[in-house]
Each structure stands twice: as C-alpha cells, then as structure tokens.
Amino acid sequence: MVAGGALLAIGALVAGAMVVQGQLNVESPALLAWLAVIGAGAFMAGLVYMAVRQLQIRRHLPPERYRGPAVLILVLLVLAIAFLLTAPFGSDASALVLGEGELTTLGAIVLLVSTQVALLLVSWFLVFRPGAMAGLPSLPGRNAAGAITSGVGWGVVAWLGSTGIAAVVVYLLELLGIEPEPQAAERAIAMLDPLLVILAVVILAPIAEEIFFRGVVFNALLRESGRRWAYIGSSALFAVIHVSLVALVPIFVLGLALAWIYQRTGNLLAPMAMHATVNAISVALALLVRFDLVRLPV
Numbered sequence: 001m002v003a004g005g006a007l008l009a010i011g012a013l014v015a016g017a018m019v020v021q022g023q024l025n026v027e028s029p030a031l032l033a034w035l036a037v038i039g040a041g042a043f044m045a046g047l048v049y050m051a052v053r054q055l056q057i058r059r060h061l062p063p064e065r066y067r068g069p070a071v072l073i074l075v076l077l078v079l080a081i082a083f084l085l086t087a088p089f090g091s092d093a094s095a096l097v098l099g100e101g102e103l104t105t106l107g108a109i110v111l112l113v114s115t116q117v118a119l120l121l122v123s124w125f126l127v128f129r130p131g132a133m134a135g136l137p138s139l140p141g142r143n144a145a146g147a148i149t150s151g152v153g154w155g156v157v158a159w160l161g162s163t164g165i166a167a168v169v170v171y172l173l174e175l176l177g178i179e180p181e182p183q184a185a186e187r188a189i190a191m192l193d194p195l196l197v198i199l200a201v202v203i204l205a206p207i208a209e210e211i212f213f214r215g216v217v218f219n220a221l222l223r224e225s226g227r228r229w230a231y232i233g234s235s236a237l238f239a240v241i242h243v244s245l246v247a248l249v250p251i252f253v254l255g256l257a258l259a260w261i262y263q264r265t266g267n268l269l270a271p272m273a274m275h276a277t278v279n280a281i282s283v284a285l286a287l288l289v290r291f292d293l294v295r296l297p298v
Helices: 002-020 029-058 071-097 105-128 144-175 184-191 194-225 227-240 248-265 269-290
Strands: none
Touching: 002 029, 029 071, 071 105, 071 184, 071 194, 071 227, 105 184, 105 194, 144 248, 144 269, 184 194, 184 269, 194 227, 194 248, 194 269, 227 248, 248 269
16 A cells, blocks of 8 residues: 555656646646545555554563653655645645745645644654653653753854855865755745744744654664764655755755754753744844845955
8 A cells, every 4th residue: 555655656757747747738737636635545554553563562661661652653654644634735845845826824834834733743642652762751741941951042153054054065065166056945935924934933843843753763873873873863754855966965964963962861841942943043133134224255
C-alpha cells in the first residue's frame, strides 16, 4: 500500500507538471489531482498501519528505550498529512510559489500551517499519547525563565551564523551558474498579512518543529543510536523537510545548534526560544524591506 500509493501520487504529480508545461495533453487535468490525493491517502494509510504495528511490537521494551514507530515513518507521515491538507488549495500554492493567480486568506493559512499541524498530530498520537517516550521532562520544565533567556541569547548568535553560511552557499551556487530560488516562507513574507506570518513562522513553527525534531526525533535516535546519530539524524531531517537547496546547509547547522542547546538545558523551551529568535529576526528584516523601511545593498 505504501509503495503503490507513493507511485500513484508521484506519477500523478509528474503528469500534472507535464500538463502545466504543455508536454502532455490530458482531457481532464482534475483527474490527475484526484489520483494524487488517492495515492497520498493510500500511502498514509499504509504508514499508519506500519506505525501502529510497530507500537504494538515495541511496547514491551523497557521504559528507557524508544518504544514508538521508526523515525522515518513518522517523517513520511508528516509529509503525507501536509500534502493531503494542502491538496484542495492547489491554486493557492501556485499563487504563492509561482506567482500565478490569486492567493486566498484560507489558502494562505493552510499552506503556512499544514506542516506544523502535521508535526503536532504525529507527535501526539504516535509518540506522546501512547507513552513511547517515557521519562522526558514535561514543559515548561525546571528553570523555564533561564531556558528561554538562554535560547534567545544563543538565537541571535545562531542567526548570525546561519545567515553567514547562507551567504556563502548563495555565492558558491552563483559561481556554478545556479540561480537560487527564494523559499516559500520568503515568498509568504513578501505577500501575506504580517500578523499571519508572525503567528505561523515566529510562534507556531518553532513550537511544532522543536516538539517533533528535538522532542521526538532527537530523543528517539539518542536512545537507540547514540549521541552522534541523534545530532546528525535530527538535524538532517530538520534540513530536508524545509525543501530548499540554499537553506539546506544553514538549516542543518542550525539543527545541530538547536540539539546542542536542548541537551545542554534539558528543556524544550530553550530550542523553541532559540528557533523563534532566529525566525523573528529574519521575518522582521524581511518585513522592513517589504515596506521599504530598510533597503539592503544590492
């Protein structure tokens, strides 16, 4: 079911892209969209079965072990849920990514928060609710104020570092003749209501992503594969899910820093505050440029 659903969804999406580019003639393009949704649904159903089955098998492990579904299954489920949530808003996605058509308010909201909602749903129903990660400190934990202060301070440092790395990546890509494309978040900041952007990018994204990538993925890999793979695996998945060639390396390095501050403080509030600070600085600068309050050198 997983393999068949993936092939159906990918095939329908590729065919749809060929129709848009004029390379394929289909009488009913809407059928391709439905096939993609059906394929994604089958893909997700197969993943859910595998996840539940693994929960049943691993529930007999001792509490100090990770007793949840494989991390890769969780990530694929997040992607499948996000796709199904955004599937009815294809025209809004085209408006946001390609600049074609009109972006509705509802479509913008769904596109901005779908992945975060999927991260929270998967974390809750397949890890925290079934008790697959016993022994973790609960929020807000001890010394919440100290964790937040530390996260904000290191967030400024992380923003400077990730921005510098991103500049180097852009420079290298341009040397290779590759024109970097702006991320969807950058397009959203340039187009959408600033309040909506702040709520989605500065508040919801750090909470959802830290709960999943540090709270679930990092801890799962730490218990099963050790500290090194916990850092590398959680940061790599954190980078890949953002789907950006330019941001791949900076986000991977940021993921390492977020994992470090989480393990250093033992409190998820620290990486949440750090992540929120990085996003807040980027959003603030982008909005200042958007409204012509600041002009960046060309």
